[in-house]
Amino acid sequence: MGRERMNTGSRRRVAMLVAMAASVGLVTGCSTKVAGAASPLGQLDAGSVAGLPVTNGASGPRSGIADATLPVTGSDGGEMDKLALNTLADVNDYWTQQLPAVFNKQFRPVSKLTSYDSDGPNQRVCAGKVDTKGVANAFYCNLDNSVSWDRGQLLPLLTQKFGPLAVTMVLAHEMGHAIQYQLGPLSGVNQGTPSIVLEQQADCYAGGFMRFVAEGKAKHFEMSTGDGLNKVLATTFFVRDTPGGSFTDESAHGSAFDRVFAFQAGFADGPKRCSQISPSEIKSRVTETGFVDAKDSAKGGNATIDDKSLGHVQDALKQVFSKQAPNAPSFSSSGATCSDAKPTSPVAYCPSSNVISLDLAKLKEIGTPAKKGQGKGIGDFAAFGEVASRYALAVQKANNLPLEGTEAALRTSCLVGYWGAAMKTPTAGVRLTAGDLDKAIAELLTATSLIAADVNGTPAAAGFTRVEAFRIGFLQGANTCTQQFS
Structure with a gap:
């Protein structure tokens, strides 16, 4: 647009949309x-x-x-x-x-x-x-x-x-x-x-x-x-x-x-x-910035979604939320059953066992950007945000907050936003880079996104409020999340 x-007499062409269809579909x-x-x-x-x-x-x-x-x-x-x-x-x-x-x-x-x-x-x-x-x-x-x-x-x-x-x-x-x-x-x-x-x-x-x-x-x-x-x-x-x-x-x-x-x-x-x-x-x-370095630029700001990168994300979540959730949840790659929550995909949190289950294949699908209109992937931070959302539920459980309903869903989005802001400083091998927030926004607005969903995977109905909750956490911090959505 x-x-x-x-x-002063010379025409300036504003950035066109012509590259959109040719590059990645999104x-x-x-x-x-x-x-x-x-x-x-x-x-x-x-x-x-x-x-x-x-x-x-x-x-x-x-x-x-x-x-x-x-x-x-x-x-x-x-x-x-x-x-x-x-x-x-x-x-x-x-x-x-x-x-x-x-x-x-x-x-x-x-x-x-x-x-x-x-x-x-x-x-x-x-x-x-x-x-x-x-x-x-x-x-x-x-x-x-x-x-x-x-x-x-x-x-x-x-x-x-x-x-x-x-x-x-x-x-x-x-x-x-x-x-x-x-x-x-x-x-x-x-x-x-x-x-x-x-x-x-x-x-x-x-x-x-x-x-x-x-x-x-x-x-x-x-x-x-x-x-x-x-x-x-x-x-x-x-x-x-x-x-x-x-x-x-x-x-x-x-x-x-x-x-x-x-x-x-x-x-x-x-x-x-x-x-x-x-x-x-x-x-x-304003939130626009450059890439971290030439290597980051060459990858388009996207890390490969694998056990190594997800391990870094897990460590970064533990560090950022160490005070809010000192009893950190454990992670599993097996689809464990849960007595007090419905299974969600590609990441699930079980309150009774305090375990987060990951589906690597589905996370990789979300985290790998579409090319020339092929595929549904958005980018790495979309996948990382899904993982962070289930960790945010563990944070809420540690603070005796409800895990079901719209307030829990928006509180989750807010806490993911707070974690994203913390990633402006390199933490456990994770750092926010060019395009990351946009990937989170794109994922937030999908029908199946977990970033603003409660423990059973039910998202806040309005993407408008999902995005604003994320922004509140990004700008104001974790305490605001727990105070506003209570």
Whole structure:
């Protein structure tokens, strides 16, 4: 996701999505260094999603609704363009309401919409400055106040991986750039505004619009706050920066960890909050960092999931939680039965025996990144987070805390976040590196993730709260986890 802009007469191309499909199916990004003392979204309500009830069910285009008739150049009249135009019509409705109400300004729709096929004949868009051939992207261009999208590769890929609302989120993000230019100083935007600010403001504006959808106010779309919103949030892993980058890079968008926060801020607090995202605000919470060394970079920040690496993780967990759980659980590679908890996979914790059972083959599947769209793996820290989640249950048992239910699930996510923060300092051969937090976020948002699940493997229903609980632990520490989720 990006936008085209002019800087003192020269055009700067924002990072494209073109590499996504060609590399791994889920693109890699970055994360690590964090500053901050409070949960960015405030007190977390385990029973809701930013004040909305947790719901599951229908998410996507509404049935029986006439398609939008916005004028568009280059359309083939197919399903992808219908999805795009219906999205933009609903986004127009949202901003027609919000700009006067929040900023006392009238909304002006963009001047031109263009659909193209990146595999088809080349077109010149963005006032004739951008070629479409081979460009699997969607972008706003302030040169002619236009939005363009690739119906041939990008939109089908998003729909295939995350559902149609992924397209809705991406185009709502692009319209966020249009809003920035309409607001000007009210959004703190000028020619010198860093890319990271522009992109995360746009993520935030997209979050505000997706709440509009979740509240049932959008004409063409609906979204549940449970599984529907989970898939939308998971899209951030797909559009994050590649690992090892810096938030100061010319075309930086942010890690998934950071982009999820920006989206959540808009969803929770609306567009006024989005306009307050600034260089100093981002610097205070940024998590992007480089690789540890050249060897780490060559591996893409991924360790091999085997007995050796899992042994390091076990030792690191024991060290970090030595005070909270002095009677450390033991580990087993055999699927032992348990009298007081249901078996979970790929890792299980049995309270009565204080034993954590590991399934190495399944952990390796999670921890090995997919290549060229093949496989379901995410990366090493996704697998390590699964192990840490069951250790977090042993910590809770040692402190006489309940191990079942939503509070236990979110407390678990919070404690895994705390352990992740501790890994910023090398511990027992384990160290957080570029992309690790993003892997945890991606795993958190899967339907079968244990990172925010109770002892029986039942996850907190809303990925929104799972991620925020993880962030609370990462920023505030273990004591906050046990105090807030009690």
